[in-house]
Amino acid sequence: MVTLRNFVGSYFDSNRLTTNDYSWKPKDQLPQSAGEYPKEEGEQLSDTTTVTNYSRNFPMLLHDGGDDPMDTIRCVACQICERECPPQCIYIEKAYDENGKYIKSPAKFDIDVSVCMSCQICVEVCPFDAIVMNSQFELSTPDRFGGLLLRRDDLLKSNDYYHQIHPEEAAARDQKMADEKAAKEAKKKAAAEAAKKKAEEKAKAEAEAKALEEAGEKGKEEDSGKEEAS
Amino acid sequence: MGPHHPSTHGVFRMDVKLDGETVVDLKPVFGYLHRNHEKLAEDMSYLASMPFTDRLDYFNSMTNNWAYALAAEQLVEIEVPERAEYLRVIMAELTRLVNHVSLVGFFVNDLGALGTPLLYAFREREKILDLFEQASGARMMCNYFRFGGLRCDVPEGWLDRAREVTDRFPKFLDEYEQLLCENEIILSRTQGIGKLSRELAISAGITGPMLRASGVAYDLRKVDKYGIYDRFKFRVPYGEEGDCYDRFMVRMLEMRESIQILKQALADIPEGDIMGKAPRVFKPKPAEVYGRIEGPKGELGFYLIADGTPKPYRYRVRPPSLINLTVLRDMCLGQKIADAVVILGSIDIVLGEVDR
Numbered sequence A: 001m002v003t004l005r006n007f008v009g010s011y012f013d014s015n016r017l018t019t020n021d022y023s024w025k026p027k028d029q030l031p032q033s034a035g036e037y038p039k040e041e042g043e044q045l046s047d048t049t050t051v052t053n054y055s056r057n058f059p060m061l062l063h064d065g066g067d068d069p070m071d072t073i074r075c076v077a078c079q080i081c082e083r084e085c086p087p088q089c090i091y092i093e094k095a096y097d098e099n100g101k102y103i104k105s106p107a108k109f110d111i112d113v114s115v116c117m118s119c120q121i122c123v124e125v126c127p128f129d130a131i132v133m134n135s136q137f138e139l140s141t142p143d144r145f146g147g148l149l150l151r152r153d154d155l156l157k158s159n160d161y162y163h164q165i166h167p168e169e170a171a172a173r174d175q176k177m178a179d180e181k182a183a184k185e186a187k188k189k190a191a192a193e194a195a196k197k198k199a200e201e202k203a204k205a206e207a208e209a210k211a212l213e214e215a216g217e218k219g220k221e222e223d224s225g226k227e228e229a230s
Numbered sequence B: 001m002g003p004h005h006p007s008t009h010g011v012f013r014m015d016v017k018l019d020g021e022t023v024v025d026l027k028p029v030f031g032y033l034h035r036n037h038e039k040l041a042e043d044m045s046y047l048a049s050m051p052f053t054d055r056l057d058y059f060n061s062m063t064n065n066w067a068y069a070l071a072a073e074q075l076v077e078i079e080v081p082e083r084a085e086y087l088r089v090i091m092a093e094l095t096r097l098v099n100h101v102s103l104v105g106f107f108v109n110d111l112g113a114l115g116t117p118l119l120y121a122f123r124e125r126e127k128i129l130d131l132f133e134q135a136s137g138a139r140m141m142c143n144y145f146r147f148g149g150l151r152c153d154v155p156e157g158w159l160d161r162a163r164e165v166t167d168r169f170p171k172f173l174d175e176y177e178q179l180l181c182e183n184e185i186i187l188s189r190t191q192g193i194g195k196l197s198r199e200l201a202i203s204a205g206i207t208g209p210m211l212r213a214s215g216v217a218y219d220l221r222k223v224d225k226y227g228i229y230d231r232f233k234f235r236v237p238y239g240e241e242g243d244c245y246d247r248f249m250v251r252m253l254e255m256r257e258s259i260q261i262l263k264q265a266l267a268d269i270p271e272g273d274i275m276g277k278a279p280r281v282f283k284p285k286p287a288e289v290y291g292r293i294e295g296p297k298g299e300l301g302f303y304l305i306a307d308g309t310p311k312p313y314r315y316r317v318r319p320p321s322l323i324n325l326t327v328l329r330d331m332c333l334g335q336k337i338a339d340a341v342v343i344l345g346s347i348d349i350v351l352g353e354v355d356r
């Protein structure tokens, strides 16, 4: 009896229809099938399969747009994330210009995604908001060493892309960065003002000291005058 | 039996000596999934071990995180904000639902009802995992707790979705109870099978639903009152016989209590901060602490020794699965081989936690 009821119920009770979001919709509103997997190399399913805005998979590096992403890459190769990554799957080399000067960007930035465990610790420790989590998951490859080692240029993604996949988080991060920048500028301004004030005070103090000294000298002169008089 | 046997919940082997179909001796063999978790943790910063705790008992990453955070918070005395405390309770109780619901599914699977009941249970579990994904970004390896709070706040509308899931859950439980609790096959296969006496359970250090099924109403949520569990009204179900049926029923009833806690927590969760004042560099003074919680499988504890560096000197996990497994031989002796499978299922082990 119970079994029968459940059997019938499984067709009509909306709570129990596992696909209840779609079941009574017209055909063109149904989600498209994901297609065959894996597809041709380089082809992505991501426009047909949906992942939620919150899911995370592997890290990516952010740049702020522009023709050459390396001009606006946020990462400064400080290597904090390399040190903190629990399974140690990040490898960074700093970039130097011809004169051997460190130019604050990574020459190499590799993440071995066969080791990465998607823990997001690197995102948390990065002080420059340079690394965030991607939600792309179609990374299967026949080459299990080279293919799963993501290079800097594979990891580079624009901030716009970040806004596309994690709108809320990206907006919050931009807000935070803007706040921090504003705070920094305010601090700079305050520091400049303080320095100005200090300079003024110093000048004032110096002037006062000078005046005092002069007065003292005068007094001395007077004293000596008195002495002479006596 | 094993290590690759559908009933062994992972990679686990039992050396069973049989007389006909009766078990006369049994020796569990494990360690196939050993990942050197404790020793690894001694060589990395405190925070870096947090994602590894997810992988202990991979059904219950949220509660594992909590136990570890609880231990580490004692080292540096961080105040956890109110909202974070509520969210922690909500996550922990959702985890308990996930664990028990999958346990019931697997248990019925072990009894021979292959597939269908398990998938019914997984359908409910999936709804909760969706909630986890929205909050933390991952379904199973959540890595959501931090020393002093949580990694981030839940997104907008999450609490409403959680309320909806909580409200719908009892309906599923009703259905399951109707189908299973008085099912003739289940009764005859589980009642009187694998009895664990009260005395043995206590002296072997058994905890969690297994201990309660043997008639000891001991629940760390009531005993320690860690977090804010003293604010919620809930009962602690316990059994009498200590057989497989009691262990199964204790979990069914515990799910109802979890829903009670969830309802209360979701009703009075306040607004506010999510992270307490944690030091930027986690470098505790030399100390020795033990943090424990009532995980869905039993007492999960983390024992840490700090020596003034950013890495723990000693890091030890008290895994409920492993310690509950120690009485497997005592419960199986004299039973049939088919019952040994059921008994193992009723212990509720996860090999990630047994082997670490």
Ligand code: SF4
Pocket: A059, A084, A085, A086, A087, A088, A089, A090, A111, A115, A116, A117, A118, A119, A120, A121, A122, A123
């Ligand atoms: S997500 Fe975790 S494991 Fe992966 S690169 Fe970042 S820190 Fe390392």
Ligand code: SF4
Pocket: A074, A075, A076, A077, A078, A079, A080, A081, A082, A092, A125, A126, A127, A128, A129, A130, A131
């Ligand atoms: S990603 Fe961030 S933490 Fe890592 S090297 Fe670049 S700037 Fe430093």
